[in-house]
Amino acid sequence: MNLDRFSDRAQAAIVHARSYASDLRHPRVMPGHIVVALLADRRGVVPAMLRRLGADPERLERRLHADLSRMPRDGGGSVGWDTTARIVLEDALRQSRRERDDLVRSHHLLIAAADGPVGQTRSALADAGVTRTALAFLARDMKDAIARERSGRSGVELERAETASGREERPSSAGGEDPVGGEGEFLSQFKLLSQFGRDLTELALGGSLDPVVGRDREIRRLVQVLGRRSKNNPILVGEAGVGKTSVIHGLAHRIAHRDVPQRLLDRRIVQLDMGALVAGTSLRGQFEERLRRLIQEVAGAQGRILLYLDDLHTIVGGRDGDGNGAANLLKPALARGEISLIGTTTPSGFRNQIEKDKALERLFQGIEVPESSVEESIAILRGIKQKYEIHHRVRILDEAVVAAVELSRRYVMERLLPDKAVDLMDEAASRLRMEIDSQPAELDDLRRRLLRIEGEKESLRSAGVASRDALDARAAEAAELRERIRTLDERLQAEKGAIEELSRLKAEVEATTKLVEKARQEDDLERAAELKYGVLRELEKEVEAATGRLDALHGEGRLIREDVAEEDVAGVVAEWTGIPVTRMLEGERQKLLAVEERLGNRVIGQWPAVRAISAAVRRARAGVQERNRPIGNFFFVGPTGVGKTELAKALAEFLFDSEDALIRIDMSEYMEQSKVNTLIGAAFGYVDSDRGGLLTEAVRRRPYSVVLFDEAEKAHPDVFNILLQVLDEGRLSDSQGRTIDFTNTIIIMTSNIGARRILDLTGQVPYEELDVEVREILKDHFKPEFLNRLDATIVFNALDRDSLSRIAEILVRRLQRLLAEQDLAIRFTPEAAELVLEAGFQPEFGARPLRRALLNLVQDPLAMHLLEGDFGPGDTVLVDAGDAGLVFTRDTAVPDGDGSAEQEPDPDE
Template identity: 40%
Template sequence: MLKMCSRCKKRPAIIFMTKLEGDKSINEGLCIKCAKELGIKPISDFLDKMGLSEEELEAMSDEVTNFATNALTPANEDETRAPAIDIQSLFPNQSLATNGESEQNQRSNTEERRQQSQKEKRKLLDTYCINLTTRAAEGKLDKIVGRNDELERVMQILCRRQKNNPCLIGEPGVGKTAVAEALAQKIVEGTVPYKLKDKEIMLVDMTAMVAGTQFRGQFESRMKGLIEETKRSGNIILVIDEVHTIVGAGDAEGGMNAANILKPALSRGEIQLIGATTLVEYRKHIENDAALERRFQPVMINEPSIETSIEIIRGIKSYYEKYHGIKIPNEVVRKIVTLSERYITDRYLPDKAIDLMDEAAAKMSMNSPVINEIEKISERLKTIAEERISYEAIAEKTEDIYKKIAENITTEMNLKHKFDELSAQRDNLVLTENDLAKVIEVWTGIPASNITENEFSKIDKLEDAIKDRIIGQDEAVKKVARALKRSRAGIAYKKKPASFIFAGPTGVGKTELVKVLSGYLFDNPEAMIRLDMSEFMEKHSVSRIIGSPPGYVGYDDAGQLTEKIRRKPYSVVLFDEIEKAHPDVLNILLQILDDGLITDSHGKQVNFENTVIIMTTNAGSNTASNAAGFTKSMHTGDEEKVMKALEDFLRPEFLNRVDEIVVFNRLTKENFGDICRIMLNDLKKILTEKNIKFIFDDNTVQYLVEKGFSEKYGARNLRRLIQTDIEDVAAAEIIDNYEKGISRIGVTAVDNKLVITGI
């Protein structure tokens, strides 16, 4: 039977002694802890020599209790004999010194015990945290460039007596975590205030803390243990990335979450914490908990400027050059930042620039046979070195072994020679602007040729290129080209999209000009987002543009316009028949026209800076041509009549934000002739793709113009005439001769009739 300590009555007695009181002898048993407290020799001297702390003595007493209980509780009836007890096992990692042991060995053992004790004190910190200071000392953190002001502010807060917990707030990718890493690097360098010297930065892994805590109290126990270890160490600064996750982390029904566990320690200044989160999450989670918010000092981490981002990329590009095995010239660094800023509008610097550099370098490295061959040779050289070590380790070498060693050395020399040759070739692998453009093409769909082409040269040729397709509207084309040059040259007052109102009767080329602009500017006529304003005549239709507000059906669905622009920021946006839109829809367009920004129902800003906004209207064209409509000349007051019609349904502040109001002329018979030739040439291209030659003459053009000319319906009447009189007959000829095939279709006009022949 296990005898308990006669003093504390809690732990088993392992030290026995006999006391004499008069004629009686009294047997007493004491546990280790009580014997130490009573100064019983030689136990007290022995424990003092071991240098145990109070916590270690308590832990040892618990171990002895468990050992004694298990040892004296047999698993079956045969195991009743008391086991032999190894005293050394009761004192792990302790040395039982003898009189002959040297003082040096005792000091060494004491140091080992202290190190072991230190490890046990930081068990949770080492398990659930990443030591950024250690990683910085080992050179495993990338160099941090810039952010000196923000870092100075963080150190200033950390040196405060109370509420010394900075919270880094900024958009995703601007470098919040990098500030914490920069602090760790400064501590290693010794360039921090004296109060922060010897501090350790520990990044807490909240997912690891929560993982596996299936029973109530497990998570709370881990958090309390982490806080206690941090308090005992005295030099730990905890970092929690995505600090908003502590609100609700480990929360159970009626349980405590991480935030509530941390509050008392933060309030008393017992621990220091650096948090990092986005502005949206800070507002949603931290600000809603006023008791938690007051314990943090916000530090705004704004997106760096283009010049700062260039310095950041220059500072870290060596890591990517080494990893991918290529060269990244300084002139390409500027292109990395400027291209990412221009074409990737839904993300932030420097993250998007780093991603662009990384992916372009990865693509180049992956497709390079030189780098792939170098990697294979490197692996082969490692294998050869291992084989040689195994051969040389053989004690009795035979002739065959010596032969293999010689072959091994020869192969190694050949591979090293080849490696040197390939390494020289690798130095010629240089990242170019074209490599960056190809990655952006994959991300955004914008052709690489359009990205690398000199845009000023392209804009300069815009007017002539449009006139080749748009007939009879030279003044309108000139206004559009002039406004686009002003916008793209970057001398506009604000960063806003180029915007136009195209006014004029039907069939004069308004929509066709939009298609031509889309094709020329963005190399894709389909890069046009068309919204028919007849579908937005109701007040509630505003939600279709930017998305439904919270609590309404469709809140989770994206807005028709905002989502398309977010996915394709380089587009022509056409608002067709703007006069039919509800006034509230026009109010939404005001901020797009003025600032180039709009906020959707989810609070996300959508950038319209790189779009071209075009609104079409027939206002003023429904009256008689000589009275209030359009005439053949731009000098008969048509612009004034159009402006008067526009002012009837558009407010002055709306008209004032539009770059150009372009009034289209009515088309003449001469214009119809040129348009007819363009349409017939388009048909010729389609038939050429089917290996069919298409021939037409001037008589055909004259016949179509005479029959199709209409001031009321414009060129659309000519389009219908070509469809019915030529395309339908040509289609019938192709189908009738599908077995033997047809190689030629000819069209001419004889006696005021079209004659179509197929061969």
């Protein structure tokens, strides 16, 4: 490598880096070796800069050394240069040119490493607060001090000189060069643009922007508008997360790769950082003056700059009540065609901020950016997944990509594709990376067993000679465990090393691919061919070999996973939403086939209702349910206390593993018309109009739930007008204009209408005849359009004596579980059980009187006996019938059971 362009200190650092790599038996010099070499020069400028940024050079050096020490080692031989290190050196050369320096100096190498390829070195620098932007600002502040490096003064002297010189902002050089932002030589000729802008075209050329897949129609439309003679200012309109910024990045890629019409070949897309532009402009007129000068710089570029403003609606709005602020400064320049502007905004932002200003709106051409389809989103994730694989050092399977899109579309309602799918894939990879960095469960169990055995050995030693045999047995077991731990630990380190090596090689492949593209853009075909058919092919062979070594290690048994699979994505969705999202495995299939039994164990005597609900659940989980309406719309009709609400609770627990997934709306609170709007939120201008509705907010926050409208007959008729859209199309708009999705809910309404008729006819006529008669009664109370949207109207029978007897058994088992927590048991004689049942048998009130009877006859007297000390831990309480009521005695017989039972219904409901 030719070091003529490097200063003496930089040359010394490079030589030291290679020597350091050789000492560690590394086959190639990595960016980490270079940074450690820079830090080793204690009197150099690099440690001084780090201290100014609040970083600890020694601590950073220790971390980098630890990271490098864990890398795979080679037996020896010559030390070459890794592709990532070459990228750092080339970037340092470019940085020196930006600063108009004839030599590459130490701080140029540090800046290049801080913005180098993604990896351990860049992460360590970022964690210490050492970023390219921070270093660029510091380089400007320390410009005088850094210049003294040429005179041979030490870093300590440089730091003192810089500290004495203060932190005042210094003017740019005569050539307009300013290292702030470091976004390339083009921006360095503009004072404000280099400070507040990012050259996306150069970032795309350098491979710093993620690849853009799809969105060809929007990019072509963007190019078409930019090619107009006048009003060539496109504005992308789309909801957050649909990929508006990606469209801009796609255009930057095309310009960088010269895949645009002739008139756009020399254009530069410069993204303006409005936050930085506004910062520090506390006095009136400062912001406007700064923006005016920036517009002059853009106009002076004679059309070469395409100014990109993200969230344009936030910029053109009023600033402290002073008119339209930035809009009044932008409109004249846009109208005269002096600048070309690309903006992005949301539909509401365009409607509320831009559309109202007709003079501003006419200067822009709107381009709609819709949400990506499932197929487009899958293609996008496949195109960018390599970036995430390199960052997380894992492998993302294609099934995980598809699952990220499908599951996010189905379960994450508040956000849009592809943004939510990208975040889901990113977090699933991060989750797996965390598992890889943690200790495997098998190894952790062995270590804990070893600690327990060591504790037993200490106890046996103190017991004396009598425990010698047991002590020897424990010592032998501990020795065996240590050997197993050592073997597993070696396998673990080997697997981690192989995974890290594979990730490093993939990063080199990506970096080399960027160099190939860059060489092609610079028409250096010889260099491109050398990289593509020489370096790149060698790297691909190394990747194949590393993959083979990893597979061989996995053949002995896998301790850690490096593949992000569908289950990992499903686990993240479950953490996001609280909904158990898993594959429909054989166990779940069996559970769905037996859903009637599960629900029937909680809801006694209501088999028609259980059967109808079970059919709806199976349709939804099997994927044959229409997706534009709720999972099911049901109307439960029956007397009080027969299990209507209990079935809703059982359904919430069965589907979503929690009764908290039940949203309960008491319709008796909505008898007046004035209360109806509280379901969807008060209209604009009324109190609490910004809070949303009780129903819509509950479903928006928990879209997977059972929605129970209790005592529906008491609600005002306007409530049912609101619910018509929910029942038919599965959506409802709230007072904020947001559309709430009800397609993943089950809608249940309960009513006591016809309860007297049901009580009279239960057991007297067939269920079908009772059902027909109750439906006729409902027609007198509800509109046909409401009843016609229901999937089923289910009549709940009055509870007969057999059903109440089964419920009594459930209540007794619940009492047994409560007493078991105190190490007590309870047993009822048949006579006592019959007495309680007789006291609570009131069919017109359902199961509630039965619970009151158990409370008054059993639980209250039992509490007195326990407080008086009549029974203690280990006792079994025998409840028998006496002349004056129930009698409580200590039972000496073995109890019939342990009191365990599945979760049972609440007969109060």
